[in-house]
Amino acid sequence: MTRWPDRKQESISPPSSRIPLYPAPSSVPMSTTLLIPLLRLPTLFIRSVLSYFDIDDLIKLASLSKKSCELVKPMKVELKVNVYGEDRHLEIQMNSRNTETWKFKQGKPNTTEITTRIERKDKKDMFIDKWILSKTKSADLYPTMAETIRCLTEVLTCLVFEVNIKTNSLSKESKIEDLRVGECSNLMIIGEKCMENSELAQILENISATELLSISVPTNSEFKCNPNHFKCKILKIDRKGGWVTPQLLFEMKCSRIVIRDSHFDLKDCISFVWRWKLCDLKKHEKFECLEIQFKDAVRNPVIPEGLGAQKWNKKTRNQFYLRLGDPVYLNCQNGLDIIQEDKETLATILIHNDGHDFFFGVWPKRLTTTGGIGGSSRP
Amino acid sequence: MSCEEPTTSPTPENNITVVSSDGKEFLLDLKLTEQSETLARLISNFEYDRTDVKKDPVPLGNITSAQMQKIIEWLQHHRYYPKWEQNDIHYSTSFTFETWVEEYLNIPNNEMFELLNAANYLNIPRLFSTICRIMASRITGKSAEQIRTVLNIKTDVKNDVYTGIPIQEDSSSSEDGMSEISLSPSPPPI
Numbered sequence: 001m002t003r004w005p006d007r008k009q010e011s012i013s014p015p016s017s018r019i020p021l022y023p024a025p026s027s028v029p030m031s032t033t034l035l036i037p038l039l040r041l042p043t044l045f046i047r048s049v050l051s052y053f054d055i056d057d058l059i060k061l062a063s064l065s066k067k068s069c070e071l072v073k074p075m076k077v078e079l080k081v082n083v084y085g086e087d088r089h090l091e092i093q094m095n096s097r098n099t100e101t102w103k104f105k106q107g108k109p110n111t112t113e114i115t116t117r118i119e120r121k122d123k124k125d126m127f128i129d130k131w132i133l134s135k136t137k138s139a140d141l142y143p144t145m146a147e148t149i150r151c152l153t154e155v156l157t158c159l160v161f162e163v164n165i166k167t168n169s170l171s172k173e174s175k176i177e178d179l180r181v182g183e184c185s186n187l188m189i190i191g192e193k194c195m196e197n198s199e200l201a202q203i204l205e206n207i208s209a210t211e212l213l214s215i216s217v218p219t220n221s222e223f224k225c226n227p228n229h230f231k232c233k234i235l236k237i238d239r240k241g242g243w244v245t246p247q248l249l250f251e252m253k254c255s256r257i258v259i260r261d262s263h264f265d266l267k268d269c270i271s272f273v274w275r276w277k278l279c280d281l282k283k284h285e286k287f288e289c290l291e292i293q294f295k296d297a298v299r300n301p302v303i304p305e306g307l308g309a310q311k312w313n314k315k316t317r318n319q320f321y322l323r324l325g326d327p328v329y330l331n332c333q334n335g336l337d338i339i340q341e342d343k344e345t346l347a348t349i350l351i352h353n354d355g356h357d358f359f360f361g362v363w364p365k366r367l368t369t370t371g372g373i374g375g376s377s378r379p
Numbered sequence: 380m381s382c383e384e385p386t387t388s389p390t391p392e393n394n395i396t397v398v399s400s401d402g403k404e405f406l407l408d409l410k411l412t413e414q415s416e417t418l419a420r421l422i423s424n425f426e427y428d429r430t431d432v433k434k435d436p437v438p439l440g441n442i443t444s445a446q447m448q449k450i451i452e453w454l455q456h457h458r459y460y461p462k463w464e465q466n467d468i469h470y471s472t473s474f475t476f477e478t479w480v481e482e483y484l485n486i487p488n489n490e491m492f493e494l495l496n497a498a499n500y501l502n503i504p505r506l507f508s509t510i511c512r513i514m515a516s517r518i519t520g521k522s523a524e525q526i527r528t529v530l531n532i533k534t535d536v537k538n539d540v541y542t543g544i545p546i547q548e549d550s551s552s553s554e555d556g557m558s559e560i561s562l563s564p565s566p567p568p569i
Contacts, residue, residue, distance in 0.1 A: 035531050036488055036517060045495055048507070052474075052515035060523045064532050127523060 039067060046071055055092050055100055055152070060127040062155045069155070078161040079152060081145070081181060090148065093161075102126075104145055142178035149181060160184040163207055167191035167199055167217050177206040185210055187232075191217035197224075204229045212236070212325070213254075219243060227251035234258070234325050246271040250279075255288045256324040264292045266301055266351075269358045273349060276360070277307060277340055288324055289361035297355035309336035309349060317346055321361050330359060395427055396436040403444035404436060411454040414463075416502035439501075446497045453483065453506050463505045474516040476509070484513050 038046060050058065050072065062072040080091035089103040132147045152158045163184045165176070187209035189200070195217045204225060209232040221242025230252035237244060238260045246268050249257055269292055276284065303309045312319070312333055320329040335350035350359040393409045397418075409428060412418040418437070426432045439447065456479060476484075484491060491510060498506040518526060526532075 036514065036529050038514065038518070038530055039532070041492060041495075045492075045499070045511070048511040049514045049518075052512050053519050057519045057526075060526060063523060064527055064530070068530075068532070 039071070043071070047074070050075055051094070055094060055156075056126045056128055059151065059155055063127075072155065073157055075156055077152065077156045077158045079149065079158055080162040080164070081149065081160060081179065081184070082164045083176075083179075084164070084166040090145070090152075092152070102148070104148075146178055146180045149179065162186040162188065163209075164188045164190070165203060167193070167195045176202050179207075181207055183208045183210060186212040186214070188212075188214045189217055190214075194218040194220060196220075197222065201225065208232075214238065215241065228253070230254050236260075237262075246275065249290065250275045250284075253286055255286050256291075257289075258291045260293045261295075262292050263295065264358075265294065265296075266298050266358070268292075269360065270304060270307075273307065273338065273347075273360055274304075276347065276362075277338060279341075281340060281342055281345060287362060288364075289321070289359065291323075291360075292358040294356055294358060298351055298358075299355050301351050301355070303336060303349065307338050309338050312337060312348075317348070317363050321348065321359075321363075323361070330361075332359075332361070335359075395422065395434050397447065398436045398438045399442055399444040399447045400440050401444050403447070405444075405447055405451060407451065407454075411451070411458060414454050414457060414503055414505065416504070418501060441500045442497045443493075446493060449483075449494060450497055450501065450503070450506070453503070456483075457505060460505070463508075474512065474519075476513065476516075480509060480513075484510065 038049060041049075050061070053061070053075075055077065058072050058075060062069040075094060078093045080093070082089050082091065089101055091099060091101050093099045128148060128151060132144055132151070149158075149160070153160070160181050161184065163179075163181055163186070165188070167189060184207060187203075187207055189195075189203060197220055200215075200217075200219060200223060208229070211232055212234045213230065213232040214236040216236075216238040218239045219241045223241075223243035225243065225248075227248055232254055234256045235252065235254040236258045240261055240263060241259075242263060244259065244262075246264075249259075250272055269290075272290060276287070312335060316337065317332075319331060319333050321332050322329055330350070330352075332348050332350050334352070335348035338347050338349065339345070340347065345362060347360060347362040350361075351357070352359065394406050395409060395412065395418075397405050397407055399405065407418075409422065412422055421437060422428055425434075427434050442450070486494070491514070495507065495510045495514075498510060518529060521529065
């Protein structure tokens with residue numbers, strides 16, 4: 001980014017013959033100052049100008065007065081917090097266009113000197129450093145990161161959009177709760193090695209995802225977790241997770257659950273379907289669909305007669321199902337329909353992709369006597 | 380970015396007349412008005428783009444003749460530029476400006492603010508955005524002290540909760556003797 005050179009300001013000063021409209025305070029000679037009474041413009045104009053500021057300048061401006069702080073507050077900023085071992089950084093996006101990455105450099109341990117600093121490619125000295133230095137004397141990364149996040153969320157209207165955590169990288173001294181990110185839209189946990197139970201528990205207990213929780217790391221089958229921690233709309237588990245059972249899945253409050261590389265077989269899936277069929281739907285209103293990838297393909301699936309599964313009837317529902325967060329329609333032509341105990345709610349079981357994938361989805365509209373059931377129209 | 384300007388001579392059929400707040404008339408090519416969403420909508424609503432429709436002068440009560448002259452200069456320069464895209468990163472984030480734009484906006488701040496108001500009134504997004512960007516470029520990158528000076532913000536007794544440094548009180552009240560920016564010029568004398 002090329003900065004407007006300071007010397008330009010001299011050149012755009014009003015000619016001396018003009019009567020200055022904005023006289024400088026007596027302490028500041030006019031010849032050396034160009035006054036811009038920005039804060040006296042209508043709010044719409046001020047916000048438009050501020051939308052071109054970078055984040056550090058916004059924080060700087062907010063610190064100058066109460067009014068400027070109020071003007072800066074509505075500048076919507078999205079934060080992405082990445083904790084990848086030693087590489088910990090914030091990605092900050094303002095108004096869907098200006099994206100900045102702030103890296104946190106580890107300070108020297110066992111010293112009182114504060115060396116943990118934010119680094120940005122094009123800027124060495126950042127104003128926000130002063131704020132952090134006034135708040136924490138720690139040389140560790142988490143307090144620095146936490147204070148930065150707190151500053152951003154308090155001064156600006158900030159949304160922690162995404163938290164990415166690479167496991168096996170969290171030091172025992174620094175706990176994830178020190179980040180103090182209580183809630184975010186998307187929480188992504190990734191890693192190659194099997195995750196320690198305490199580490200996974202620490203993350204799930206301290207950071208709540210509202211939209212998407214993705215666990216893409218092998219986990220222990222002994223892991224125990226309160227299903228109430230799973231309240232996000234979409235849950236994705238991409239690696240072996242022996243601790244996930246049909247009962248646990250059913251108690252989760254997620255709308256869409258996707259499990260890849262699972263240990264589930266058809267029996268486990270049918271067990272889930274039975275629970276849904278017999279449950280009190282008021283307690284499971286949020287649930288929309290379950291997708292499980294089998295380890296071994298199911299060639300001749302047998303669905304228990306007791307479920308009352310029936311082939312697709314064009315009059316009762318649409319052919320295509322639109323899954324939450326997925327633009328691709330699922331063809332449920334070969335699915336088997338099941339009616340819940342309330343006699344109104346229809347769901348479909350579909351085993352597709354040559355027997356590798358299991359799908360169980362609840363149709364959004366209830367059965368009526370006059371018309372068919374809703375769902376998605378043909379794409 | 381620069382665009383080659385084809386030579387076209389405006390004819391009475393493809394012009395409209397706009398009248399500034401001080402009563403001066405300007406003949407404006409319809410092609411130029413496409414950059415102003417306000418004028419474009421007005422022309423579309425009154426069907427002034429049709430040759431068989433009588434075109435009454437359009438009064439622009441919020442814009443002086445000096446501002447209108449300046450705006451026409453902008454419209455003529457950007458006559459053959461592609462349509463403005465709000466989310467075009469090329470336009471939105473850079474603090475690099477064309478030499479022509481630098482010279483065009485090499486005006487006192489009060490004139491620039493009034494031009495900003497006119498751009499907003501006529502809804503000329505490229506001009507509005509450019510002025511905002513150029514104003515931002517004159518403030519960003521400065522130290523807190525410099526920003527305080529440039530924006531003329533006075534010191535308050537309270538300390539900032541975040542930094543511990545003194546919070547400044549805005550000097551936007553009339554007590555500081557600064558003249559108000561006239562964003563809505565008074566109507567022309569009858």
